[in-house]
Amino acid sequence: MATNITNTNSIDPRDVGTPDDWIPRHPEMVRLTGKHPFNAESPLSLLMDQGFITPNPLHYVRNHGPVPKLHWDTHRLIVDGLVSKPLNLSMNDIEKFPYKEFPVTLVCAGNRRKELNMIKQSKGFNWGSVAVSCAIWKGVPLNYILKLAGINLDDCINDPRYICFIGADKLPNDYYGTSIPLEWCLNDINDVILAYEMNGERLPPDHGYPLRVIIPGCIGGRMVKWLSRITISNEESDSYYHYHDNRVLPSEYDVDRANKEKIWYNPNYIINYLNINSVITSPAHNEYILLSNYFNNNNNNNNQMYTLKGYAYTGSGNKITRVEISLDDGKTWILAKLNQPELDHPVVLKRGINPIPRYWCWSFWSLTISFYSFIRCEEISVRAWDATQNTQPRNPTWNVMGMMNNSHFRVKINTIVQGSEFRLIFEHPTQPGNLSGGWMVKSEISSPKLLTFSKNSELSTNNSEKIPTFNINDVAKHNNEKDCWIIIDQKVYDCTKFLKNHPGGISAILINAGKDVTNEFNDIHSTKARDLLKNFYIGNLVVSHKAKM
Amino acid sequence: MATNITNTNSIDPRDVGTPDDWIPRHPEMVRLTGKHPFNAESPLSLLMDQGFITPNPLHYVRNHGPVPKLHWDTHRLIVDGLVSKPLNLSMNDIEKFPYKEFPVTLVCAGNRRKELNMIKQSKGFNWGSVAVSCAIWKGVPLNYILKLAGINLDDCINDPRYICFIGADKLPNDYYGTSIPLEWCLNDINDVILAYEMNGERLPPDHGYPLRVIIPGCIGGRMVKWLSRITISNEESDSYYHYHDNRVLPSEYDVDRANKEKIWYNPNYIINYLNINSVITSPAHNEYILLSNYFNNNNNNNNQMYTLKGYAYTGSGNKITRVEISLDDGKTWILAKLNQPELDHPVVLKRGINPIPRYWCWSFWSLTISFYSFIRCEEISVRAWDATQNTQPRNPTWNVMGMMNNSHFRVKINTIVQGSEFRLIFEHPTQPGNLSGGWMVKSEISSPKLLTFSKNSELSTNNSEKIPTFNINDVAKHNNEKDCWIIIDQKVYDCTKFLKNHPGGISAILINAGKDVTNEFNDIHSTKARDLLKNFYIGNLVVSHKAKM
Structure with a gap:
């Protein structure tokens, strides 16, 4: 039953x-990177309630920095590089071109x-299982624009061509950009569009x-937002983010080794297409079965049945061909019923079914x-299979960027006995962001860790002088670009000199200047960042209440 | 070091x-279906000795029946169906057309x-790990022929089109044929050819x-041999083999249920593209390490190293992007060195590298x-990954056709201590056909089972009369199409009435008429075939020596 989600x-x-x-945002979206930038996913059950199409306010969001404030009337799209007719298009130009409109499931590689x-902290923040959503996108086929610029497929035959996309967002490492092989965009059946409606x-x-x-x-990371420039080139995009994001490195690589060996x-190790994935959505996390309710209704068979549900997707236009459930840790698998609303969707039916079917949407x-x-x-x-006869691995493969996890999604069944009540409680592996819960979560990672301090503390400075202490009001005064302190885990850091070097941008720190950012910091930072932090340690926070261990 | 393999x-x-x-055939090929039809693979180590390109005599062979005796001068290729210009081409016509020549790794879906x-007998015979080979194929691009017949890509846009291939081999269930979507053949980058040179x-x-x-x-099963007809159709091939072969059914299906539910x-459940796979070839099966040899040469580091080797492949033109080895049952994985000779091969270099790379060959x-x-x-x-970020599952998934097994290939290490000698012996999971050995092989399945007989034998007839007995000379007389007896597991069967219904063809039985076919039968027949056999039981073989249990 779909909850009525309206724009706020x-x-x-x-x-x-x-x-x-x-920017108005839906209050139920789970924020994954503190206040800013905005990275968020819908609660899983709320998303599933919506069915095949995700309402815009609940669609997952991946922002690298502040959202650029652009205007329909003034925005331009430049098309240049190895083209015979460079273009400079207004949004009104673009809206007048032929269009395609169809549903596409977007998934973040994370x-x-x-x-x-x-298993081990990666460089990335805590996506749960809802970095996935499905919307109806409308836009001009990219190959129409490319032909307008004088490109044709023959241009690709003699040497490689890439199409480089550039967004209007300003980030710490310059613009966000990436590229894919031009040929993928020229082939009409691949349905690449420049979208202006969702x-x-x-x-x-x-x-x-x-x-x-x-x-x-493809993964969401290639679908550049706030698109301002398309450049055709013999080289891949030169954006920092094209190389340092959306890569799956072998498990043995940490960032230092990756940098040293230039493995980026x-x-x-580039990720372009989605891999096969599937998730159990019913039972939900913490959903339970009260055994007496089932046993009390012996005459009603419906009451004795439970319907497991979930989603599955794969990449490259492949079809999900089967989904299977195991109740015995993979020894045997039961075939589930597949529901693929894509081809029956009114928008797709109106458009006409592609005689060479490509599957761009999730299945249930x-x-x-x-x-x-x-x-x-x-x-x-749960595990899914696709038309390439590949399936998911049982175990996750850790990688430093925390990408493309498609191991079997496993829901544990725990029991609670209270008096004569016997409950079976279902437990998902994790909950998104800093939400607690999940059988993989060893401790309440969101609760601030109250430490005791001694001269031997690993965070203590080299000399054995008395460590300075500050109270919360002392820290609050240092709240601007020229004088910026923060509190993490009861320790005070002067980050002023670090502001311009922060990989997440100056503003990500400044909006919290003078405040306790324990949660924000712990959610998204690597061990390396923790090490770096030590350089800016200036003293301890004095708290008025007794610290609890 | 390549062994010199010449045609025989x-x-x-x-x-x-x-x-x-x-037909001259290489004596070292391991025969998998008795005498006839010819299905064979090279010994693994012999194949690996050849390197990237497999000599013709060692290329695996999958024949469904007798090889048709065709002649260059009289063979014709008919192109008909939904074409504006039907064709009837001689081999000399075809040889004059433009051609492509490049290496392709062929793999049988089995x-x-x-x-x-x-795990459980499937309907298929015992391929080991060498239903894979790589040759340089030369032929006319299929899209050239299709254009000659008046087809263009626009024909595919409005309704689905299939290209149906028909071979000249006569089989029990009519001709061998299959089809693939026409669009795959029209796209030049997919390199579909009609080959006349290997x-x-x-x-x-x-x-x-x-x-x-x-x-x-694609899997080998779609690459029709002795090609005699191409028909363009709105429907898939109507060949029995198109539906009843090269399918992966969910594990819970046996043949009876599959027939009942018409799941074919x-x-x-159709298989078109290859899935990801990888195999360990060094150490070979039964290869061993004598510990003293290693410990005796402490000063020579080379003597203390061992190089593991193997092959990997995937489908759809994807690239193998990494191969990893685990020595601790998948807890940790070590990145192996990849060697992809495909793009450096002289034939490929001469042809020019496709700017939109497709990978058609195995990697080492x-x-x-x-x-x-x-x-x-x-x-x-060992496990491989490909450009879609998919990898292999740890465990095999049994299916009734025995297809597409790509679970982790696992070589066990056993020890033998003899006096002061300590050996580590490597053991592959299986050996092909009815060869014994391999850690998955519980018993010597190739040895005839000598049974004792009683009235309670499951194979005994319904009445309790004395069971007739025959000696080997009695049986040998019934050796023709009108009177055909065979011996299996010391039992005598009169197959005369069954000859025309044999799924493997009349000749497969007739060449063994009057003989003991225990090995041939046990290699390839399902439980269902065993049940069927009971109907033709006429008595027991009298053996002159004492039966050993």
């Missing part, structure tokens, strides 16, 4: 004071990263207003089983 | 008396099936002389480690 006009209190304080972070509305600012790239079957530039699966199956079962696993 | 002109004694007794058969020679009879389809990235026609991998690593190690596993 109000500014979330958490955005006040950030560069994004002009979907399900928190499961990897529970679910029948102009794009929301968080989704690239007024123009973004949509490359079905090894073409084997369900399996109705007797609730007896749960009573002696320790966990429920 | 002599007929193998095993082919004498079969319909194929005119590669590594014996591992599945060790490694610089006319095709050998076993490989489709004079003409076969080559569809790089479910498009989700190696990893040099200290031999110390083996001493406390129980098994070596």
Whole structure:
């Protein structure tokens, strides 16, 4: 049953004071990187309630920095590089061109990263299992624009060509940009478009207003938002983010070794297409079965059945061909029922079904089983298969960027006995961001760790002088670009000199200047960042209440 | 170091008396389906000795029946169906057309099936890990022929089109044929050709002389040999083999359920493209390390190292992007060195590298480690990854056709202590066909089972009369189409009435009429075939020596 999700006009209190304080955002979105930049996913059950199409306010968001404030009337798209007819197009120009409109499931390459972070912290923040959403996108086919610029497929035959996309967002390491092989865009069946509408509305600012790239079957990271420039080149994009993001490095690489060996530039490790993935959404995390309720209704068979549900997707336009459930840790697998609403969707039917089918959307699966199956079962696993006859691995493969986790999604079944009540409680592996819960989560990672201090503390300075102490009001005064202190885990740091070097941008620190940023820091920073932090340590916070261990 | 493999002109004694007794075959090929039809793979180490290109005599062969005796001068290729200009081409016509020549790795969808058969017998015979080979194929681009017949890509836009291939081989269920979507063939970058040369020679009879389809990235089963007809249609091929072969059914399906539910026609279960796979070839099966040899040469570091080697491949033109080795059952993985000779091959360099790279060939991998690593190690596993960021599952998934096994290839390390000698012996999971050995092989499945008989035998007839007995000379007289007896596991069967219904063809039985076919039968027949056999039981063989249990 779909919850009625409408656009909101109000500014979330958490955005006040950030560069994004002009963008209305849905209050239920789970924020994953503190206040800013905005990276968020919908609660899983809320997303599933919506069905095939995700309402715009609940679509997951991945922003690298502040959202650029662009205007329909003044925005331009430049097309240049190895083209015979460079273009400079207004949004009104673009809107007059032929268009395609169809549903596409977008997925961030970091979907399900928190499961990897529970093994070992990666460089990335804690996506749960909802870095995935599905919207109807409308836009001009990119190959139409390319032909307008004088490009044709023959140009690709003699030497490699890349199409480099540049967004209007200003980031610490210059602009956000990336590239894909030109040929992928020229082939009409791949449905690459420059989108200006999402679910029948102009794009929301968080989704690239007024123009973004949509490359079905690819990871979200290649679908540049706030698109301002397309350059055709013999070389891949020179953007920092093209090389240092959206890569899967072998497990043995940490960032230092990756930098030393320049492995970021090894073409084997780029991610373009989505891999196969599947998730259990019913039972939800913390959902439970009260055994007496089932046993009390012996005459009603419906009451004794439970319907497992979930989603599955794969990349490159491949079809999900089966989904299977195991109740015995992979020893045996039961075929689930597949529901693929894509080809029956009114928009697709109106458009006409491609005679060479490409599957750009998620599938749903369900399996109705007797609730007896749960009573002696320790966990429920899901795996999907696609038309390439590949399937998912059982175990996750940790990688330093925390990308592309597609190991079997496993829901544990725990029991609670209270008096005569016997409950089976379902537990997902993690909960997104700094939310606690999940069988992979060893401790309440979101609670501030109250430490005791001694001269031998690993964070103590080299000399054995008395460590300075500050109270919260002392720290609060140092709240600007020229004098910026922060509190993390009861320690005070003077970050003023570090501001311009912060990989996440100056503003990400400044909006919290003078404050306790323990949660924000712990959510997204690597061990390396922790080491770096030590250089700016200036003393300890004095707290008025007794610290609890 | 490549062994010099030359074509042989002599007929193998095993082919004498079969319909194929005119085809020279290499004596070292391991035969997998008894005498006839010819299905064979090279010994693994012999294949690896050849390197990137497999000599024709060692290329794996998959024949469904007798090889048709075709002639260059009289063979014709018909192109008909939904074409504006039907064609009837001679081989000389075809040879005059433009051509492409390049290496392609062919793989049977049943590669590594014996591992599945060790879990439970499938309908298929025991491929080891060498249903894979790589040759340089030369032929006319199929899209050239299609354009000649008046087809263009626009024809595909409005409704689906399939290209149906028909071979000249006569089989029990009519002709061998299959189809793929037409669009795949029209796209020049997919390199589909009609080949008339293999490694610089006319095709050998076993490989489709004079003409076969080559569809790089696909399973071998779609690359029809002895190609005689191409029909363009709105429907898929109507060949029995198109639906009842080269399908991966979910594990819960046996043949009866599959027939009942007509699941053969479910498009989700067709196999077109190869999945990701990798195999360890060094150490070979039964290779060993004598510890004293390593410890005696402490000063020579080279003597203390061992280089693991193997192959890897994937489908759809994807690139193998990494191969990893685990010595601790998948807890940790070590990155191996990748060698991808494809793009450096002289034929490819001469042709020009496709600016939109497609990978049609196997890769090789190696990893040099200290031999110390083996001493406390129980098994070596390999897994590959490809550009879609998918990898192989740890465990095999049994399916009734025994297809597409790509679970981690695991070599066990056993020890033998004899006096002061301590050996580490490597053991592959299986050996091909009815060869014994391999850690998955519980018993010597190739040895005839000598049974004792009683009235309660499951094979005994319904009445309790005395069971007739025959000696080997009695049986030998019933050796023709009108009177055909065979011996299996010391039991005598009169198959005369069954000859015309045999799924493997009349000749497959007739060449063994009057003989003991225990090995041939046990190698390839399902439980269902065993059940069927009971109907033709007429008595027991009297053996002159005492039966051993």
